[in-house]
Amino acid sequence: MKKNTRQIHLNLFLASMGHHEAAWRHPDSNLNGVYDFAHYLEHARKAEAAKLDSLFLADRYATSPTAVQYGALGGLEPHTLLSALAVVTKQIGLIATVSTSFNEPYNVARRFASLDHLSKGRAGWNIITSGTDSEAQNFNRDRIAQHQERYERAKEFVEVTTKLWDSWEDDALIQDQKTGIYADKDKVHELNHKGKYFSVRGPLNTARSPQGRPILVQAGSSEDGRDFAAEWAEAIFTAQQTLEDAQAFYSDVKKRVLLYGRDPAYVKILPGICPIIGKTESEAKEKEAELHELTNPTYSLLQLSNRIGFDLTAYPLDGPLPDLPDSSEIAGHQSRTHLIKELADREKLTIRQLLLRLAGGRGHKKIAGTPMQIADELEAWFVGHAADGFNIMPQLMNGGLDDFLEQVVPELQRRGLFRTAYTGTTLRDHYDLPVPVNSFAKAKLYQ
Amino acid sequence: MKKNTRQIHLNLFLASMGHHEAAWRHPDSNLNGVYDFAHYLEHARKAEAAKLDSLFLADRYATSPTAVQYGALGGLEPHTLLSALAVVTKQIGLIATVSTSFNEPYNVARRFASLDHLSKGRAGWNIITSGTDSEAQNFNRDRIAQHQERYERAKEFVEVTTKLWDSWEDDALIQDQKTGIYADKDKVHELNHKGKYFSVRGPLNTARSPQGRPILVQAGSSEDGRDFAAEWAEAIFTAQQTLEDAQAFYSDVKKRVLLYGRDPAYVKILPGICPIIGKTESEAKEKEAELHELTNPTYSLLQLSNRIGFDLTAYPLDGPLPDLPDSSEIAGHQSRTHLIKELADREKLTIRQLLLRLAGGRGHKKIAGTPMQIADELEAWFVGHAADGFNIMPQLMNGGLDDFLEQVVPELQRRGLFRTAYTGTTLRDHYDLPVPVNSFAKAKLYQ
Numbered sequence: 001m002k003k004n005t006r007q008i009h010l011n012l013f014l015a016s017m018g019h020h021e022a023a024w025r026h027p028d029s030n031l032n033g034v035y036d037f038a039h040y041l042e043h044a045r046k047a048e049a050a051k052l053d054s055l056f057l058a059d060r061y062a063t064s065p066t067a068v069q070y071g072a073l074g075g076l077e078p079h080t081l082l083s084a085l086a087v088v089t090k091q092i093g094l095i096a097t098v099s100t101s102f103n104e105p106y107n108v109a110r111r112f113a114s115l116d117h118l119s120k121g122r123a124g125w126n127i128i129t130s131g132t133d134s135e136a137q138n139f140n141r142d143r144i145a146q147h148q149e150r151y152e153r154a155k156e157f158v159e160v161t162t163k164l165w166d167s168w169e170d171d172a173l174i175q176d177q178k179t180g181i182y183a184d185k186d187k188v189h190e191l192n193h194k195g196k197y198f199s200v201r202g203p204l205n206t207a208r209s210p211q212g213r214p215i216l217v218q219a220g221s222s223e224d225g226r227d228f229a230a231e232w233a234e235a236i237f238t239a240q241q242t243l244e245d246a247q248a249f250y251s252d253v254k255k256r257v258l259l260y261g262r263d264p265a266y267v268k269i270l271p272g273i274c275p276i277i278g279k280t281e282s283e284a285k286e287k288e289a290e291l292h293e294l295t296n297p298t299y300s301l302l303q304l305s306n307r308i309g310f311d312l313t314a315y316p317l318d319g320p321l322p323d324l325p326d327s328s329e330i331a332g333h334q335s336r337t338h339l340i341k342e343l344a345d346r347e348k349l350t351i352r353q354l355l356l357r358l359a360g361g362r363g364h365k366k367i368a369g370t371p372m373q374i375a376d377e378l379e380a381w382f383v384g385h386a387a388d389g390f391n392i393m394p395q396l397m398n399g400g401l402d403d404f405l406e407q408v409v410p411e412l413q414r415r416g417l418f419r420t421a422y423t424g425t426t427l428r429d430h431y432d433l434p435v436p437v438n439s440f441a442k443a444k445l446y447q
Numbered sequence: 448m449k450k451n452t453r454q455i456h457l458n459l460f461l462a463s464m465g466h467h468e469a470a471w472r473h474p475d476s477n478l479n480g481v482y483d484f485a486h487y488l489e490h491a492r493k494a495e496a497a498k499l500d501s502l503f504l505a506d507r508y509a510t511s512p513t514a515v516q517y518g519a520l521g522g523l524e525p526h527t528l529l530s531a532l533a534v535v536t537k538q539i540g541l542i543a544t545v546s547t548s549f550n551e552p553y554n555v556a557r558r559f560a561s562l563d564h565l566s567k568g569r570a571g572w573n574i575i576t577s578g579t580d581s582e583a584q585n586f587n588r589d590r591i592a593q594h595q596e597r598y599e600r601a602k603e604f605v606e607v608t609t610k611l612w613d614s615w616e617d618d619a620l621i622q623d624q625k626t627g628i629y630a631d632k633d634k635v636h637e638l639n640h641k642g643k644y645f646s647v648r649g650p651l652n653t654a655r656s657p658q659g660r661p662i663l664v665q666a667g668s669s670e671d672g673r674d675f676a677a678e679w680a681e682a683i684f685t686a687q688q689t690l691e692d693a694q695a696f697y698s699d700v701k702k703r704v705l706l707y708g709r710d711p712a713y714v715k716i717l718p719g720i721c722p723i724i725g726k727t728e729s730e731a732k733e734k735e736a737e738l739h740e741l742t743n744p745t746y747s748l749l750q751l752s753n754r755i756g757f758d759l760t761a762y763p764l765d766g767p768l769p770d771l772p773d774s775s776e777i778a779g780h781q782s783r784t785h786l787i788k789e790l791a792d793r794e795k796l797t798i799r800q801l802l803l804r805l806a807g808g809r810g811h812k813k814i815a816g817t818p819m820q821i822a823d824e825l826e827a828w829f830v831g832h833a834a835d836g837f838n839i840m841p842q843l844m845n846g847g848l849d850d851f852l853e854q855v856v857p858e859l860q861r862r863g864l865f866r867t868a869y870t871g872t873t874l875r876d877h878y879d880l881p882v883p884v885n886s887f888a889k890a891k892l893y894q
Contacts, residue, residue, distance in 0.1 A: 024624070024629065031624070034654075035564045035654065061553060061652070062652060065630075065632040065633075065650065070627055070629055074652040074653055074654060076653065077557045077558050077653070080557075083527045083528075083531050084530050086531060104550075104586055106549070107508075107550065110527075111526075114524040114528065137648040138553040138649065139647075140647070141646070177471070177478070181516065182471065182517055182519050183512075183516060185512040188512040188515055190511075199584070199587045201581070203511070204510075205507065205510040205520065205521040205522075206524070296627050
């Protein structure tokens with residue numbers, strides 16, 4: 001198929017058992033898989049066979065005894081797992097989440113450069129700032145830094161990592177056995193970065209990787225998050241409940257991208273989608289009800305309280321959501337808290353109803369229906385400039401993922417909206433993103 | 448073969464092209480392999496076919512334009528590469544170097560627990576404190592911390608990581624789909640560690656891994672290093688030039704281990720060995736001379752100056768090593784500096800001669816000879832309680848590794864000194880090391 005129109009991008013958001021919080025209790029789930037590589041490989045290979053753009057793993061840096069009592073939390077560290085998947089897959093992209101609040105730029109730059117080399121150009125970095133005190137408490141602090149400060153650190157962090165990825169020019173590696181010149185020292189650069197958060201001399205001790213650098217992905221949708229994304233992100237994973245909200249977000253972010261002098265076509269916006277697929281709409285709804293039956297309100301409430309940074313356990317489950325602090329004033333996850341409040345208001349949900357609405361995707365858009373209905377909705381969002389593609393969050397990895405890949409993807413292909421074969425080899429190829437120009441090489445042109 | 452006697456342990460110290468600093472210039476070297484996973488996989492599979500205990504990758508956190516001009520420095524980050532090797536090998540152990548000076552315990556604990564899960568119990572951590580200012584300058588500092596302070600931090604670092612690995616008891620994971628209990632919250636523990644360098648609440652968000660924790664490996668041989676090793680190490684990679692020095696080190700460390708109340712049998716001492724193998728001794732020496740011919744004194748001198756933390760570039764190459772500061776007073780790599788001074792003194796070497804002696808293994812023991820001669824020497828060290836095994840450092844990965852695996856290993860097997868088949872599945876099995884008792888579970892017994 002020759003590609004001559006705008007195409008949908010599809011990312012598979014990997015989860016051990018599925019994105020529904022009760023997925024692990026479903027009889028189709030294979031619990032031995034949580035810590036077994038073969039389980040993840042099976043899903044990665046299915047996604048690659050279906051020609052998806054990429055796989056993605058989220059991350060948190062904490063858990064608690066009470067959280068794991070009822071929830072299938074914890075698992076393999078994303079970058080470690082994706083490094084392993086890199087050498088047993090051939091084409092699909094690999095996007096690992098790593099926080100800028102609990103790491104150092106030199107380490108992160110090396111690990112992603114290494115992943116990009118290992119995968120021959122298929123690495124992506126989902127940049128998060130981490131928003132909970134429980135995570136900060138595993139890293140020498142009592143509380144998480146304020147929202148704006150976290151993003152300020154994130155900006156400097158990404159400035160430094162991108163310079164480290166540029167510290168070897170494309171043709172710096174010479175490896176001339178006869179003359180004994182291994183690298184061109186004029187094309188390997190110190191950064192001598194000295195900023196508010198980091199001092200990094202450089203150069204990196206890994207030569208420039210196939211993509212120049214991993215693709216930069218971002219997920220926060222707050223003011224600070226949008227501003228950060230506009231400056232740096234090449235793909236954005238976002239949570240949007242309605243077509244109108246998604247269109248407004250899409251348009252706002254693309255405008256901000258322009259203000260940073262970047263091309264909006266090179267920032268792909270992918271809302272999260274939780275598909276529940278049945279032969280009929282009512283079969284889909286039954287599948288959903290079956291999962292909802294397996295939820296535990298105690299656990300769900302704990303998760304929601306953590307997510308919004310407000311303890312809801314004293315409030316009646318069948319009453320409304322109480323007044324929450326203004327989301328722009330909280331330290332934690334601002335945009336998700338805002339979305340959850342809006343959802344509860346708009347649909348007049350009790351806390352119990354809200355918990356079920358969130359059980360399937362923590363605030364991401366749920367679509368229950370036939371493959372045709374789901375394809376219609378995805379097409380409407382794509383054509384309506386609410387999305388450049390979607391972050392697919394199956395409720396169940398075993399079964400639910402297959403439904404999407406075998407029933408929805410072929411329908412999108414029939415409509416000419418999605419590739420039937422990979423047309424390139426790197427993640428940048430799949431997402432139609434250019435290889436960034438090396439900043440040190442560029443600077444030389446204007447010396 | 449039934450194992451009824453003490454057996455040699457063999458670790459392959461992986462290097463991209465080889466441990467001789469001019470290896471990359473040798474015509475047998477495949478320079479495309481430096482950043483190509485297939486290259487490392489080939490060597491890993493050979494080592495596994497020969498039944499070696501483990502693979503190991505060293506690490507540094509810096510390089511410079513002048514260093515890479517002549518030296519094949521830089522490559523893939525060790526933990527990333529070994530995570531990939533974990534899923535395409537089946538039995539050999541995987542030991543990654545990670546520094547305690549430039550990382551956080553929570554991250555390191557997760558990554559090694561994940562590697563141990565991925566490999567089904569084959570992970571090892573070579574714990575280093577990193578000893579050069581150039582590395583510190585990539586992590587927000589001007590100079591490296593003093594020797595003793597680095598080890599103090601390392602001790603607290605390992606205390607915290609081991610507690611994190613213990614934070615899930617062996618049977619904490621319940622995963623009962625019927626009752627909805629995912630984990631036994633009384634068997635998942637907070638640490639609430641508050642120390643001089645770290646505050647970490649825990650628990651880890653990865654369940655206990657097959658080996659309980661990775662095997663802990665250590666390489667520094669200074670006073671501080673030996674003391675650290677005695678408390679924590681389960682294997683020690685050390686550089687020793689003579690049988691007598693190796694015996695003294697072996698005996699000293701095993702005694703220190705006893706003082707910490709540990710069993711000396713569970714601390715394996717593996718000196719580094721740089722074998723150069725020929726059909727005759729003179730063929731071996733010719734091979735060595737061929738590599739020495741390819742060295743560059745400018746580069747060698749720069750490397751030596753960095754290693755000992757003393758700039759030698761102003762001294763005549765054909766003169767003696769100048770008086771160096773007392774090694775116990777330097778901030779950097781104390782034990783290696785001490786070894787290099789002793790070597791130069793003992794053999795009355797000029798700087799130029801010293802550079803060649805170090806070109807093959809940076810101070811590790813070189814043995815050039817026939818397979819029989821090399822096996823004799825390894826046996827003498829092993830039987831003479833100078834070693835429990837060896838850290839094998841081929842001068843060339845292409846060719847030199849094959850010589851060792853195909854000619855020396857079978858000779859050790861014929862002598863009944865080395866396994867002909869793996870008798871267990873984990874790295875602890877290979878090294879005859881017990882799975883550590885979980886400290887939280889043990890504490891309960893005495894409540």
